[in-house]
Structure formats: C-alpha cells, structure tokens
Amino acid sequence: MENTFELSVTVNGTSYQKVIDPRTLLSDFLRNDLELTGTHVGCEHGVCGACTIILNGDPVRSCLLFAPQVHGQEIITVEGLGTVDDMHPLQEAFREAHALQCGFCTPGFLTTLVPWLEENPNPTEEEIREAVSGNLCRCTGYQHIIDAVKLAAEKMN
Amino acid sequence: MTYKVIGKRVKRVEDPRLLTGGALFVGDVNLPNMLHAAFFRSDYAHAKIKSIDTSLAKEIPGVVGVYTAEDMGEAWEPGPPLVSPPPTLEGVVFNSRRQVPLVKDKVKHAGEIIAVVVAESRYIAEDAVEEIYVDYEPLPAVTDLEKCLEPGHPLVHDDLDSNLAAYLVQNKGDYEAAKKEADLVLKRKFKLDRGAAVAMENRGIVVDWDQKNQHLMIWDTTQSPIPIRNGMAARLGLRTHQVRVVAPFVGGGFGPKIMMFYAEEMVLPWLTMKLNRPVKWIEDRKENFYATTQEREQVQEVEMALSKEGRILGIKQKIIHDTGAFDPYGLTTPLNTQSHSMGGYDVQNYNSELFVVFTNKIIVTPVRGAGRPQGIYVVERMLDIASKELKLDPRDVRRLNFIPKDAFPYNHEIIDQAFVELVLDSGNYLPAYEKALEKIEYDKFVQEEQPRLRAEGKYVGIGVVPFIETTGVGPYEGARVAVEPSGKISAATGVGTQGQSHMTSFAQIIAEELGVEVEDVSLVSGDTAEIHWGTGTFASRGAVVAGNAVLAAASDVRKKVLKLASKILETPEDELELEGGLVRVADIPEKSISLGELAVLANPFRGAVEPGTEPGLESTKYFGPAYGATAFGVHGMILEVDPETMMIKIHKYIAVEDCGTMLNPLVVEGQIHGGVSMGIGNAYYEKLHYDENAQLLNASLADYLIPTSAEMPHIEVYHENTPAPNNKLGTKGVGEAGAIPVPAAFAQALENALPDFNLEITETPLSPNRLYELLYKSEE
DSSP states (O other), X not given: OOSXXXXXXXXXXXXXXXEEOTTOBHHHIIIIXXXXXXSOOSOSSSSSOTTEEEETTEEEEGGGSBGGGGTTOEEEOGGGTOOSSSOOHHHHHHHHTTOXXXXXXXXXXXXXXXXXXXXXXXXXXXXXHHHTXXXXXXXXXXXXXXXXXXXXXXXXX | OXXXXXXXXXXXXXXXXXXXTOSOBGGGOOOTTOEEEEEEEOSOSSEEEEEEEXXXXXXXXXXXXXXXXXXXXXXXXXXXXXXXXXXXXXXXXEOOOOOOSSOSSEEOSTTOEEEEEEESSXXXXXXXXXXXXXXXXXXXXXXXXXXXXXXXXXXSSTTSSXXXXXXXXXXXXXXXXXXXXXSEEEEXXXXXXXXXXXXXXXXXXXXXXXXXXXXXXXXXXXXXHHHHHHHHHHHHTOOGGGEEEEOOBOSXXXXXXXXXXXXXXXXXXXXXXXXXXXXXXXXXXXXXXXXXXXXXXXXXXXXXXXXXXXXXXXXXXXXXXXXXXXXXXXXXXXXXXXXXXXXXXXXXOEEEEEEEEEOSSOOBOOOTTTTHHHHHHHHHHHHHHHHHHHTOOHHHHHHHHBOOGGGOSEEEEEEOTTSSEEEEOOOOHHHHHHHHHHHTTHHHIIIIIHHHHHHTTOEEEEEEEEEEEEEOOOSOEEEEEEEOTTSOEEEEESOOOSSSOHHHHHHHHHHHHHTOOGGGEEEEOSBTTTOSOOOOSOTTOIIIIIHHHHHHHHHHHHHHHHHHHHHHHTSOGGGEEEETTEEEETTEEEEEEEHHHHHHHTSOSSSOOOTTOOSSSEXXXXXXXXXXXXXXXXXXXXXXXXXXXXXXXXXXEEEEEEOBSOSOHHHHHHHHHHHHHHHHIIIIIXXXXXXXXXXXXXXXXTTSOOOOTTTOOOEEEEEOOOOOTTSTTOBOXXXXXXXXXXXXXXXXXXXXXXXXXXXXXXXXXXXXXXXXXXXXXXXX
C-alpha cells in the first residue's frame, strides 16, 4: 500500500494497533482486520442500522465512518456486550421474547439499545418504538423487539 | 408418551450465538489466500453490447483477472430451468429463457453482469470495475405489461415472435352459463405493482476449489443448498459428492434466495476452479435492488357474477403477469395467483386466462406470498365492491360464500403450483372469521366508535379480510436423526434456515419422540454433507414437509431404541418409556438404560451385525405429501387517515390464524408479525418505481421504504386449530400467511375511512401521494 494509516483503537476493552489502508470503512476494519464479524453490514448507506457499534458510549453506524476517524477512541461491538454463557440482560430478554428470527439485524438493535436503556431505564412503548425506528428488521415486525426492551428494562431495574 | 414439548413456547436454541455475534453468516467466511470478486453491471436495461474494454482494469495493482462471457468459453451456459411448465393442461405455452452468467451480446435488464473483476481485496476489485468501459447500442425498453404483446413491440428475446413467456387457461364449470343467471356482473381492472423482498442480509457466495482433493466447497446464502449442490455439480462436470454446499445462518430469505443459480452463483465456482484460489463475493444493497429477484407485478381484468343475495356464481379473470427479463422459476407465482383468486369461497365456475410476459425489468420469482396476495386482493376487492353495489353487509357476503366445513377436502378443480389439482385439505372458516370480527369489535366500532370519531372530523375505517394460504407442497423432504454415544441427538434436514427457527421447532419434535431435552438436540439444516436428498425452504413448507420427515425419522429411531432396550432390559417394548434421556421400565423406574449406552451397544467393536439390521441408532426418512395443507386466516385493522398529509396510523390490528398444529406458538406469532410488516409495506410504502427505460428509480433503502417500528401497529394474534389430516403432525405452513391479506384489508379500511369520497381502490401498493391523487380524482 502506498498510503497507510497506523490505527490505534480500543475495542471491547482490548487495544489494537493496525496498519491499514486509510479508506477502510470502520465496519470493514472491525469485520476483516479484527475478525469481529458480529457487526453486520446491511446497506452501507447508513439506513438499516445493522452495523451500529458503540463509540465512546454512543451508538454510531460503522459503515458511515472511516476507520482512521476512530483513532485513539473506544468502541464496543456486539461481541463486547455479553457471551453465550453470560449474556447482557437485553440479550437475554431478546431470547426470552423471541425478538430475533434470522438474527442479522440484531447486533445493531442491541448496540443501539444498550446505551439508550442506560439513559431511559423506564421507557414507554411509544418511546421504545421511537428509539428503534432507525434500525430496520424484516423478520419480526418489531413487536417482539419492543416486548424484549420492556422486559430488559424490568430486569435491569 | 409422558413428555410433551410440541406446541410449547420454547426459547430458541439458536439464539445465544446470534445474540453475541458468534453465528456464522456467509459474509463472515474468510479463507487464507482468498480473492474477492466485484461485478461490472449494465446501466442500460436493454442494449446491444458493441464492445467491452477491460484493459485499464487489468492494469490496476492487485487485480488478478477481469473476465467476460467470451473468457468462459464452453463453461458459459444459462442457468437451469427450476420448475418445468405444467404438463397436464391443454394448450400451454411456455418459453423457457434463463439468466446467463455474463452477458454475451444483448443486455436484458439493468444490473445484468457484463464483466467480473477478481482482485486481492474487494476495494481493489471495485476500483477496477470503475475502469471497465462498455460501448452500448441502447434499445427501447419493454416495460408496459398491457402493450408489450402488441405486434411490432420491441422484443426482450429476439428469437421469439413476441414477449409472451407463457400462456395457459384454467377452467372450472361454465362461467358464461353462470353469468346468464346473475343479478350482478361486475368488471374491474386491477394493477398490482412490484416490491422487493429486502432481506437484511444481501446475497453472498464464497467458493473454494481444492485441486488436490478435487472438491468444491461453497458457502451460499441460499434457501435450497441441495438443489444448488446438484445443479453446480452438473454444470461443472463434477459428481455430487465432489461439491459441498453450506448455507450457514442466512439473514432472511423471503423467496429470492431460492435455488436461483444467479449469475454470481454461476460465475464464482468457475473462477475458483480456474484460479485455484478461494473467491468471495458479497452483494451490496444497490446490487440487491438491481440483481436480486422481485415480485408482484400484474395487471388483471376480473369479472364476477353474483346473485342479488351476494352468492358468487362465477369468476372470470385475465391475468398479465410480468416475469421480468427471464422466467427461470416457471409458473409458480401466477399459478398461486390463480389458486387464491377464489379465496376460501365455494366458487363453482371459474375461468382464468394467464399471459406471462417478458419485460426489461429484474427477474421475477416468488417473494413471501408468491402470487397469493394478488389473488386474495382481487377476490376480496371484488366482494367489497359487490357488497356496495348490492347494498349488502360485506360480512354477510363472505359468510354466505365460505366453503362449509363439511365440504372438505374441497377440490377447486384447477392446477396449483405443484402441478396437481388444487385440493383444500381441511378448514373451518366461518368460526375464524367470526372470531376476528369479535376481536376487532366490529359492531362496536361501526355503531359507536366510528360515528363518534367522524363527528370529531376524524377519518377512521375498518377492514377485515379472510384468506387461504396453500402450504406444505411436495415433492418431499428428508431428515436424519441419530443418537450419539454421548446420549445427545444429532439431526439434519435439507431445508436451510433464514430465521424460521428450525433448530428449535424440529428439535421439539425429536425431543418429544425420544424423551430428551430440546437443548440436547443439535440440528443442522443447511449442509449438503449432512443429508443427501431434499429441496429447500420455500412455499411455507418447512413445518409440514420437513417437520413430518423429522417426525418419521425420530419415530424410527425410537423404534430402534425400544427394540434394543427391550432386549437388554429383558422387558417387552410396550412396558418401556423414554424420558430424561433414559429408557426405563414403566413400573420399575430404577431399571433403566441411557440412550448413550444404547447407542454404544448399537455400534459394537466386535461381533457381526445381525443380517437385516443396521448399526447405530440412526434413521433417515422422507415425507412427500400428495397435495398441500391449506391454512386459513383473517386479518382486521382499524386505521386513521390524516386528511392533510395522507399519512396513516393503524390503531388496531388483529390476526386470527389457523395453521393446524403449532410446533411453537412463539415462532408462529413471530412469522405472522413479520409477514404483516411486509404486507403493510406492500399496501402503502413499498413500490419499486421503474421509468419508461426500465430504470429502477428508488434502488436504496433511503428511497425504497420498508416499515420501521414507527409504522408498525401492535398486532394481536389469535389461534384456531384445524389440524391437517394428511400429515401426522397436523401442521400447515404459516411462513407467508402474514403478508397475504394485508393490501386487501388495507384497501377495505381506507375506503371505509373515507366515505365522503367516491373512492374505489383497485391498485396496490398505494402511498400518501397516490392516495392524494385518487381522492383528488374522485372529487372531480
């Protein structure tokens, strides 16, 4: 590569230093360079929300950022929320309420909602619908997702 | 049997991995030494290729090769025909024209592939695509269904005399005679437009040819791994055992991920064998709009003859069905339209003339609903219009016409998508319809709520629509079930998963049969190495066809378990029970043996296998129904129209469904919710806008709007249960049900909400803009 960028970034508590092509999208960096393939790419134009990650505490779309833009910053991806044996209460609630079918959009919903629930611990249904209206799901009609968020809020309180 | 888990709201076993980012999708497959493909696609929908210049693209560092149709040589051939035309009808015309891997001479839809770049990264491959130059001679595009059969019209396929892809007539009774007896003959024209499936995961394929092993590995986002394996082997001159297709977790299918042999699926295996390196291609969203199949475009002229009491005496129909540039999937979709154009009604006289036409639009194959929504739309709209003309309550008209429950099995006397007679196996429609009216509080709404809200200046309306869904068609599916030495159960079936919860629902069947926990069953559903025979996940058939194959295999394993345990425990089989992973003597629970121990004994290291027996506690069984299992449902909604913005708010939505035995109600409800969301899109938000050049104008998720949580109502789902009589589980499919009645119910509710306008809706999808136009027109 003629032109490279030395990227330092902390992802899910681990710090990484990687030499990358500066035009690498953050979504591709996470998926290909760090092999964190839980972050899914559904549209690459910032609409579907599947690629959402948590950047310095806020949900952002990783397909709309170049990887060098997160230099020196902290990211949490779906892999950082919980593990199969120790899931986040929201992940548990998604399972309990059948809030996922194909599961492709799910990581983006989780990363959108985890920070949101911290700020909105007692949401109404209307507020939840508003909160997830920027994430597309084709399988569930959103209803079980809404149920799961309510359930998670109860569990977390 | 003491242990019951079929029908329980079991949490899904596949979820923990999906929830923590640990589930494998095709896009996650990365192999050492892997190359990446990107495609040069035609901007024109209809054009002759005069020349292709790939020289600059080939010079870009990191590009391994750039290939066109010419480079494929003898490996270039169109995709296989997937479903043959129906052989049993007289006078059928079917012109089979299938998609090609790379365009040779003439482009037939925008997005068709002219060249492929293979490079060390996707970024480099896409750079190189930008450096390919094609000189075209643009041709007039074929887009208009009603004009494209006129003499002298431009042709999509120059070797044909016209744009006719197929023609057939289906007839039942004598419509013309029935018409003479009618008090009312209604005639209307309907326009049903295109939508996209929009699975959240785009398509993708990773291929890896192992020269030394002479083996081709394919990861593919397909709903049908086994047909892809078979077809791929045939195309490449390999034996089927030399090809393994894995459809791992697939991020939504909804029809277009069927065994299509898309151009990309035909090009990549050729590339890996040519280059001896793994090659990956993942579709982007723009490609998904331009290259992945779509559905629903039809123009229909429908005539309905009725008595003054509202009895349907007959239906006559002319369907012009757009198949796009090619017709690889035969007549499945328009045959479904015919199968649903009489709905769940006792119609004695039906005449339907079908014209399938080629256009320069993207290929049409089934999308969730697959022709059924169009059939239900026209019959239900006609009944609504007839009710107004005859001054009858639209509910009474439906009640009068339902097939009565003692008339099943009911032979509709036409051919269905499986090319067998359309026999509705069972049903009990009236109680489900009444239940829907009760749950939506129809009387209360029209007598109290609606007048009150109208007095407040609000435009609120109600729509309730019944529908049938033909499901569970053949040919067959298989399943393999085996007890492992650990006592855990392994199972496999050929129907891949795109979110339908196979790993849980099928595990429930096995768990109940063998007396183990659902978590102890590990089911593989999309790997040709695990099972040799099968077709795939489509046509709402998994729970019926694969489900009953799973039951048959599990029952056979149970027999083997009992036979062996009986010998070891020296107890007659009928005194044994299976529970908690053990076989035990019913009256002496401490006298038992575990399934694991039995599995070890069934596969001895020494001694001969007795003649006529097989080693292991394993069985592979198949299920093939003579005809399908037809489900029924009723959807109702109350909506409000904002007269300023034409935006819609759905205040209440109810669905009563009867899919026979439910394997897992949680999963059934999820299927209904998702189907309704697609149906709401089909009714008011989702329309693919093609211009006169067959250019798709809204090929992005910013322009093609699928419902978000803000548009979706809360859906109340209620169940009825009329078990399917022709399969042991009693299951009927439910995968597509949710989407089918929504546009019809939506149209009914809209007309009901806007009584001051002379509004008659005969088209779908609508939109706020289109509704404004219709209201403006009706005021004139």
